[in-house]
Amino acid sequence: MHPNWQEIIPVIENLTKQVGDRLLTDFEQTRVAIAKDDGSLVTKSDRWADTYIKDALEKAFPEFGVLTEEGSQILPDLEWTWVIDPLDGTTNFARGIPIWGISLGLLHQGTPVFGYVAMPPLQQNIYGWADDRSAAAFCNGLPLQLAADPPDAAKLDNYFFSACSRSLAKMGRSQFPFKLRMLGVASYNLLTVALGSTIGAVEATPKIWDIAAVWVILKAIGAVWMPLESADIFPLALGKDFSQRSFPTLVISHPQFLPMAQEIIGSSWLEGMGKTNAKDRLTI
Template structure:
């Protein structure tokens, strides 16, 4: 691994663990307020966002930043970090130990690296995804430094599929797998990357919910399937991403797309 990518990985690990250690002190005690989109925010979200933006500005001064809490307009810079300082704020505020810190790195608007740390679980996922970037870089997806890969299992009624709170309408019809609802967009898709589930859907994720996991999921061999016709990436310079959602289906193998996509297709029209 080149010095640049080693620096990227070491920085992401160190900063998410540093911020996560402090967030653990506030876990279950933070007072939450409601944002305009109905989601919750706490002072812990805002503190973590500021800490991560400061760390990026200090270590990578030529890189741009897009973040959930403050910076919503995609900048005109080749390298840009996308931050979700606390994915799973409702879980965090209510004392459920499933929430994380997400950092994604884009090159010319396309994710090439993702790192997501879940302090209560002591789990850290990361991945490198070259895609069409043209970069010379490492490849692979990892959980706590060990390689992971999407499951190749045949679908049975005892395998898992993840829903989000806004996609439960799909249960009006019989579903061929056991349903789980985790309440954290990143973890929803990362369980597919790690081989624990065969698929998952998020009806209204924002760009900071998906950038890091976009790289990790594909590096793990899973299939990312947007439920809208327009491509998500590359992000467009000057566009405000605060209100745009990206309904997405992720499955462990391409042959599962014709199984699950018709069952969740109604999500795309929302």
């Protein structure tokens, strides 16, 4: 049975509100983080949120699978699966920076069709769906859409481009035609394009729980999503372990900015793609 998005949205909205309220309380108190094997941080709040969301989704959608950052990272061999990042931006959270969120994406046969990203400190709920029936995206209930008239590509000195810290090393540049912003939250970095805050964003090492929800939202508004690797991202292989798999990604608001963005991110990524024509690598 195909889900009814208008029925799912209130369930997810209520769930992320419950989790967000608890995380906000934790955020205002002492935060203790430890390093995981990959060097990233994790807190008790991450693990509590992971378990709480997983249990709630399994109760509300018993026929759906669940993949979580802090739990099982094997994609279930099921038609429908939730992909959860219970606290995206843990380092920000642990260091007292109020930019972090909760990300939930729903996959159908390995491809995202619904995404919901809650940013409790910013009081933003960004969500959308894209399937063979319809596509739409919203922020706090208001429709999201790209500007009909993009800025002049030669006059971007007062426009933003979002990047992660690992991306800068890959770019090997110190001068850019726009102002860089590094927010420390993979999902939100990419979503700034949907919100109209940036003209583009690049993430060097996002995992599936970082992108499952935002891919749908960006697809719904017609943004350009370019995987910076030789293979398409979706559909994902069912039954596979995604704990170590990264999905380097470039997102651009309008196609005319793509050549400039490709030049800026540098040859190292493009060479890794086998010099494939960029137009053949677009997935949205």
